[in-house]
Amino acid sequence: MLEVPAILLTCVAIFGYVNGRYLKLPLTVGLVLIALISAMLVASIDNFAPDAGITNKLKVWLEGIDFNRTLMEGMLSFLLFAGALHVNLKDLIDSKLHVATLASLGVMISTLINGLGFYGLTQLFGIHIDFLVCILFGVIVSPTDPVAVLAMLKRIKVPARLEATIAGESLFNDGVAVVFYSMLVAIAFGGVAGGEGDAIGANAIVGFFVREAFGGALLGLISGYGAFLLLRKMDDYIVEVITTLALVTGAYTVALHLHVSGPIAMVIAGVFIGNTGRRLAMSDVTKTHLAAFWHLIDEILNAVLFVLIGFVVIMLSHEAEVLILSVFVILVS
Numbered sequence: 001m002l003e004v005p006a007i008l009l010t011c012v013a014i015f016g017y018v019n020g021r022y023l024k025l026p027l028t029v030g031l032v033l034i035a036l037i038s039a040m041l042v043a044s045i046d047n048f049a050p051d052a053g054i055t056n057k058l059k060v061w062l063e064g065i066d067f068n069r070t071l072m073e074g075m076l077s078f079l080l081f082a083g084a085l086h087v088n089l090k091d092l093i094d095s096k097l098h099v100a101t102l103a104s105l106g107v108m109i110s111t112l113i114n115g116l117g118f119y120g121l122t123q124l125f126g127i128h129i130d131f132l133v134c135i136l137f138g139v140i141v142s143p144t145d146p147v148a149v150l151a152m153l154k155r156i157k158v159p160a161r162l163e164a165t166i167a168g169e170s171l172f173n174d175g176v177a178v179v180f181y182s183m184l185v186a187i188a189f190g191g192v193a194g195g196e197g198d199a200i201g202a203n204a205i206v207g208f209f210v211r212e213a214f215g216g217a218l219l220g221l222i223s224g225y226g227a228f229l230l231l232r233k234m235d236d237y238i239v240e241v242i243t244t245l246a247l248v249t250g251a252y253t254v255a256l257h258l259h260v261s262g263p264i265a266m267v268i269a270g271v272f273i274g275n276t277g278r279r280l281a282m283s284d285v286t287k288t289h290l291a292a293f294w295h296l297i298d299e300i301l302n303a304v305l306f307v308l309i310g311f312v313v314i315m316l317s318h319e320a321e322v323l324i325l326s327v328f329v330i331l332v333s
Helices: 003-023 027-048 054-063 067-084 089-094 096-124 131-141 146-155 160-189 202-232 237-258 262-281 284-315 320-332
Strands: none
Touching: 003 027, 003 284, 027 054, 027 284, 054 284, 067 160, 067 237, 067 262, 067 284, 089 096, 089 160, 089 262, 096 131, 096 160, 131 160, 146 160, 160 202, 160 262, 202 237, 202 262, 237 262, 237 284
16 A cells, blocks of 8 residues: 555655756756656666566556546645645736636637647647547646746746736636546546436536536635634644645545536635635744645645656657657647
């Protein structure tokens, strides 16, 4: 049970040391680069000792990790909540029209551009991939990384309203993209919310979007307010930090069972606790410890995620056409 996290955290620690000592790159960039190089070096061992089967053993180990469940039902909730804690609600409200437009229409346009570009490249290289699957790729790569965006905004000085617009969009577009992704999966492979191969109609798609998006927002508001009521009645930073941890795990679990958007719920709850909760329900000591705790959660999970991204290369096809296509896709995206 502890084997996978033990190996990943050990790799994060070693790679982090190498990056800090020698490469001195931003942590996430350094980790994914070192993990990528390490995976390629391990894969090359088979050229010298083919009987060892190192690559196949690593592939079997990696295939044992459910990446979709690990990210979508695990890491994402903590990452989005941690990022949303730092969003200024007043500035976000002032920029609500821009944020809403960028996080919805912007994601749709980006999805189409990336999906059509990817489909065109697959045709160019003679690789058959269904059009809807290419559009799925488009929605996967469209949302910006909220953690990277927030980290960048901390380093550079921009007007508060612009910062709120960029940060808010980077957080909400993740939730919107997950909703679009779920809709496209339902259209491409049949069924909505777990249905088995049912035909998808316009009403079902609209209903699915409304339930996911607005249901997630309502759940985030209710759960955030519930946690706020608890925080306001206590003055123990340990229990208060645990309360926010319970908020994230509990609300996200409820979202999964209700088939509403967990990511949107986490963003709403995070913004609520980060503003109203901080202002009305926390002492200065709690604010300090809460910020430090969620900063660490944020950094640790991102480090693990980027190491995993680097390792996944060992599972990819090494055919020339696929590798060339991958380079073009990175450039297009």
